Amino acid sequence: MKLRLSREAQLGLLATGAAVGLFFGLNYLKGHSVFQRYNTYYAVFENADNLSTSDKVLYRGYKVGQVQELRFNPRTGEVLVGFEVLREIPLPIDSRATITNLDLLGTKGLWLVPGIASQLAADGDTLLDSLATGTFDKVLQEVRPVKEKLDQLLAQLNQTAAHLNVLLDGRGGVVPQTFGSVRTLAERTSAELAPTAAQLRQTLSELDRTLTELRPRLTQTLQSVERLSDSTARRLPSLVARLDSSAAQLHTTLTALNEGQGSLGLLLRDSSLYRDLDKTTVSLRLLLEELRLRPERFVHFSIFGSRRRTDE
Numbered sequence: 001m002k003l004r005l006s007r008e009a010q011l012g013l014l015a016t017g018a019a020v021g022l023f024f025g026l027n028y029l030k031g032h033s034v035f036q037r038y039n040t041y042y043a044v045f046e047n048a049d050n051l052s053t054s055d056k057v058l059y060r061g062y063k064v065g066q067v068q069e070l071r072f073n074p075r076t077g078e079v080l081v082g083f084e085v086l087r088e089i090p091l092p093i094d095s096r097a098t099i100t101n102l103d104l105l106g107t108k109g110l111w112l113v114p115g116i117a118s119q120l121a122a123d124g125d126t127l128l129d130s131l132a133t134g135t136f137d138k139v140l141q142e143v144r145p146v147k148e149k150l151d152q153l154l155a156q157l158n159q160t161a162a163h164l165n166v167l168l169d170g171r172g173g174v175v176p177q178t179f180g181s182v183r184t185l186a187e188r189t190s191a192e193l194a195p196t197a198a199q200l201r202q203t204l205s206e207l208d209r210t211l212t213e214l215r216p217r218l219t220q221t222l223q224s225v226e227r228l229s230d231s232t233a234r235r236l237p238s239l240v241a242r243l244d245s246s247a248a249q250l251h252t253t254l255t256a257l258n259e260g261q262g263s264l265g266l267l268l269r270d271s272s273l274y275r276d277l278d279k280t281t282v283s284l285r286l287l288l289e290e291l292r293l294r295p296e297r298f299v300h301f302s303i304f305g306s307r308r309r310t311d312e
Contacts, residue, residue: 038084039123043097048079056109092117
């Protein structure tokens, strides 16, 4: 027998299914699992620092829950933050909940810092709070001055680009005139250098032809120099031997002179011989002087002859 449901029962089942699906869908979108059990804790902050519901709750870098509610107390000026944590996560009673940046985009979240107490926090307890500067906060603080400098640099680059556009603009006339002057100068220089280049090519051609003609002569000259060098090299030992022999003979002669051997040695060593030679030289000079003044006493010449003088 086939069971038939009334239209009211069908509508009731459809509404129930839709409600269940909506419940699971909303929890899924919130990142909340309905099959896991959570404990709810609270923390009081003087500044919520843009924290919002559904933000992550991290324990040792692992997501263990999310922020459930934020309530502002106008009487004290504080913000009560309620958040849930997986029940299997043990939190000592002195644990802290810290609001921090989770990334460079400034996404906020709660960072649980476990305490050291032996007593664990119970469901509904209020944990200690702190508004700490996390790792990303430090990075942002260091990046902020760099960002300001980059902004200044970009502004300067924009200003430089604007000036460059003015210079390159054809209406300004500065760069086009400069390019025109350079082009005119280049054309004039090219026209003036053309004859010089032709002369240079002709000179190089003549030089190449001259070198071609002189190459055989240079080769012969080098060969002659090489033969002369070889001949000199072959004769050099005999020349050196002769030079050594002459030096030895000169040394022997000088030694003999120093020892008073021979006439020249006696002249150098014996002073009496020098004095005799000096006297002989003086006598010879007197004799020559007498011969010059009175030649008739030494030479007699007569065509008819002469008688012997009695006074002689």
